[in-house]
Amino acid sequence: MSTDHTGRSESLPSVPSIDDPRPHPPLTEHFNTGTATDPDVGARETSSLTVDGEEVNVGEEATIIDALEEVGADEDLSALCYYDREDTDRIGPRSECRTCMVETDEHGLVPSCSHPAEDGMTVRTNSTEAEEARSVNLDLVLSDHNLRCTTCGKNGRCELQDAAIEADVEVPRYGVFDNRDEYEPIDESSPFIQIDRNKCILCNRCVEACNDVQVEGVLRIEGSGPDTRIGFQNGADEMMDSTCVSCGHCATVCPTGSLVEQDYTDAATIPLPGFTQENSIGKTIGEDYDGQPNPATPMKGNQTYEDDALGEADDD
Amino acid sequence: MVGTEAATTPAIRVAVGSAEYDRAAAVLEAAREAATDVRVVETGPTGAAALAPVVLATADDRTTVHANVSPDRARELVETLDDGELATDDAHAVVESDEGVSMAETGPLAIGQRRALARCGWAAPAALDESLAERTRDEPDDLREAVAGAGLLGRGRGDGHTDESIAEGWATARESDGETVVVVNGNESDPAVDGDRLLLESRPAEVLDGALAVAAAVEATDVVVYLNEDDELAAQRVREAVESVDADGTGIDVVAGPDRYIAGEMTMALEAMEGADRLEARLRPPGPSEVGLYGRPTVVHTPRTLAQIRAFAAAPDEFETSAADPGSRLLTVTGDGVAGPTTVELATDTALAEAVASSEYKMACVGGRFGGITRSLDVPASAPALTGARLGTEGGIELFDGATCALEFAGSRAKFAREKNCGRCVPCREGSKQLVDLLRDVYEGQFQPSELRELSRVVAESSTCEFGQAAPRPVTTAIDTFEREIAAHAEGRCPSGVCTETN
Ligand code: SF4
Numbered sequence A: 001m002s003t004d005h006t007g008r009s010e011s012l013p014s015v016p017s018i019d020d021p022r023p024h025p026p027l028t029e030h031f032n033t034g035t036a037t038d039p040d041v042g043a044r045e046t047s048s049l050t051v052d053g054e055e056v057n058v059g060e061e062a063t064i065i066d067a068l069e070e071v072g073a074d075e076d077l078s079a080l081c082y083y084d085r086e087d088t089d090r091i092g093p094r095s096e097c098r099t100c101m102v103e104t105d106e107h108g109l110v111p112s113c114s115h116p117a118e119d120g121m122t123v124r125t126n127s128t129e130a131e132e133a134r135s136v137n138l139d140l141v142l143s144d145h146n147l148r149c150t151t152c153g154k155n156g157r158c159e160l161q162d163a164a165i166e167a168d169v170e171v172p173r174y175g176v177f178d179n180r181d182e183y184e185p186i187d188e189s190s191p192f193i194q195i196d197r198n199k200c201i202l203c204n205r206c207v208e209a210c211n212d213v214q215v216e217g218v219l220r221i222e223g224s225g226p227d228t229r230i231g232f233q234n235g236a237d238e239m240m241d242s243t244c245v246s247c248g249h250c251a252t253v254c255p256t257g258s259l260v261e262q263d264y265t266d267a268a269t270i271p272l273p274g275f276t277q278e279n280s281i282g283k284t285i286g287e288d289y290d291g292q293p294n295p296a297t298p299m300k301g302n303q304t305y306e307d308d309a310l311g312e313a314d315d316d
Numbered sequence B: 001m002v003g004t005e006a007a008t009t010p011a012i013r014v015a016v017g018s019a020e021y022d023r024a025a026a027v028l029e030a031a032r033e034a035a036t037d038v039r040v041v042e043t044g045p046t047g048a049a050a051l052a053p054v055v056l057a058t059a060d061d062r063t064t065v066h067a068n069v070s071p072d073r074a075r076e077l078v079e080t081l082d083d084g085e086l087a088t089d090d091a092h093a094v095v096e097s098d099e100g101v102s103m104a105e106t107g108p109l110a111i112g113q114r115r116a117l118a119r120c121g122w123a124a125p126a127a128l129d130e131s132l133a134e135r136t137r138d139e140p141d142d143l144r145e146a147v148a149g150a151g152l153l154g155r156g157r158g159d160g161h162t163d164e165s166i167a168e169g170w171a172t173a174r175e176s177d178g179e180t181v182v183v184v185n186g187n188e189s190d191p192a193v194d195g196d197r198l199l200l201e202s203r204p205a206e207v208l209d210g211a212l213a214v215a216a217a218v219e220a221t222d223v224v225v226y227l228n229e230d231d232e233l234a235a236q237r238v239r240e241a242v243e244s245v246d247a248d249g250t251g252i253d254v255v256a257g258p259d260r261y262i263a264g265e266m267t268m269a270l271e272a273m274e275g276a277d278r279l280e281a282r283l284r285p286p287g288p289s290e291v292g293l294y295g296r297p298t299v300v301h302t303p304r305t306l307a308q309i310r311a312f313a314a315a316p317d318e319f320e321t322s323a324a325d326p327g328s329r330l331l332t333v334t335g336d337g338v339a340g341p342t343t344v345e346l347a348t349d350t351a352l353a354e355a356v357a358s359s360e361y362k363m364a365c366v367g368g369r370f371g372g373i374t375r376s377l378d379v380p381a382s383a384p385a386l387t388g389a390r391l392g393t394e395g396g397i398e399l400f401d402g403a404t405c406a407l408e409f410a411g412s413r414a415k416f417a418r419e420k421n422c423g424r425c426v427p428c429r430e431g432s433k434q435l436v437d438l439l440r441d442v443y444e445g446q447f448q449p450s451e452l453r454e455l456s457r458v459v460a461e462s463s464t465c466e467f468g469q470a471a472p473r474p475v476t477t478a479i480d481t482f483e484r485e486i487a488a489h490a491e492g493r494c495p496s497g498v499c500t501e502t503n
């Protein structure tokens, strides 16, 4: 997609006509996720590092945090935006929160989640600078967060809450985002998933889950600076007008109460044993909702079966 | 037009740059209409906006430099030259030269040295005297070894190797898999840092030749020139230069990105070129020299870096190669007491003060949008000296007089950071908001220098790209330099008398 330069007499193209040697997965090619194409940040070869005085060996693809985990040195790191569960190869590292900063002899302060492990590297997790950076950055995350845990659907299963508790945050330096006049309205248009952007830490996990794992191409990052936010690739203002199929993967990966399954929005619950996106969202919640007989939004119906009336599209 | 400047024919040169475009174009037209025998050459700007439109008249190894020329005056100058005369009386300068290397003994054109700038305002933009690319194609090792031996550093925030070894970047690109691309990053949206635009408008053939030489040295298959979509004159002249330059099979593409400050950051430049509909920085390492445009190894250089490489290759003996940062730096001087933006070239061992005509300023912001605030310009123009003095290496010196408040100025730059960052990383996106808030607190009676410094440290050291890494500098250096002035605001007093109304 090229930038539009209409109205200019001799406008230049924005994209050079040179070879792009990368193989393109055909489906995701035209997704506009709004995010940069990061290089592969994993190490190219196996390496041996010293972490807080201990010798550690890690394999190919490793970033520093893998070495920290080997010796349990990641305990002191919030590493808030780092996603270390299934699909790690398709989700992250986004490396936006910078609450995983460590000190290295070779490169000074670096984010451990996204810095390649290098042979011979000396890493310290507890230098004054690294601790200061992690602490300030965690407080900066909280400064833009509507910290109303008691009424939040992720209370008790929230990674930001956990991080703040583990880091002994009592009074965040910069306060929290508590100006009600500035709150973005909660998007409750979808019967399945609620979006409260006032709790979003812009970790991008939902965007990657939606585009790279589910290959649905619904969510994206939009805007810049203070207006950066989660939005929809089809330009919709609300979830219900997006092409969402309500698979629920975004809510599963969201570390905070920003994306929550509607049933949990106000429930101070802990995750149910056996909870999966399959059994919780697609079937159970959708069943008793008469406005929309299947979990796909009308826009998704439109997109997939253009000739059909709204709501009649099969969910396949 | 290429390389055919017989010194013998009398010539009139009209310097046409984007800043003075309409006025200078009218002068050019008048000169062309009046000319019968004299050759009239359209050149690029000289770098001294206050003198524009500039006309040079050359005859018999002598050149007169005329400033602020009107179309009528241009006609007269042509007619005088037609009679074999030079109008020396009212000339801004008279130079005993027909090479344009140094164009004046006084005034802005006499400041510093003119090596990279030697032919700005003198030669037709598409003209090229000597091709470094050709030489390098024959002996690619020569340029690589010479640049490595001299330890040349990248110039400008948009370079892939700002203040770092160019040669190391080339070596990395050569070692990386894939066909290498050379990107000329000419998208600098900050009008107070004008060196790249000047080179693109005045010496596009040299910029291209430099890029093609680098391409030969790193065995790149493509050169992409990336411009600012608003720099129409630069685009036009670069395209004309592409027509006349000998690329010897290397592909040359000219493209433009948005007129936004972040679009000049090296990885956001790559994102823009790959057609991203939203710009944000890429993680690094690995940087562009390993994984760049479309994943290919990419050597990113600013026009300033390329001009430096060419100037070095043309006269290696004039470079102090034992210096930590040999060569010269282009500096644009703007602000209070400066008649018009003036881009000059200083040898890196020369003090910044040389670039500035007046000494009547309260403070200067050195190093572009996120430069450092200082009272003294007695700092050499080399990267280590500037960094040591906590100033920026981006080639800009903005001067401010007594009617500027250091707190208000630092606040305005912090606000720029808050509004214009790409939004990707927490230290920059959220840190810049808090920086603005902490500065606003000063007006409410709370000046917390250690909190400001702590935050600034973390933003500078944990942000992803050069934007956030540089963003707190105006604030920290304002505190370093004007701590008492800032503290006075907490007591409801602005010593400069600027902030009283907003209080
Ligand atoms: S998202 Fe987490 S930290 Fe934020 S309010 Fe909800 S439970 Fe609390």
Ligand code: SF4
Binding pocket: A199, A200, A201, A202, A203, A204, A205, A206, A207, A230, A250, A253, A254, A255, A256, A258, A259
């Ligand atoms: S909505 Fe949740 S997963 Fe998505 S970016 Fe925000 S915090 Fe991350």
Ligand code: SF4
Binding pocket: B262, B280, B281, B421, B422, B423, B424, B425, B426, B428, B429, B463, B464, B465, B466, B467, B468, B469
């Ligand atoms: S430092 Fe600022 S501009 Fe750079 S990636 Fe972070 S938010 Fe974006």
Ligand code: FES
Binding pocket: A078, A079, A080, A081, A082, A094, A095, A096, A097, A098, A099, A100, A101, A111, A112, A113, A114
């Ligand atoms: S966990 Fe590394 S930057 Fe967020």
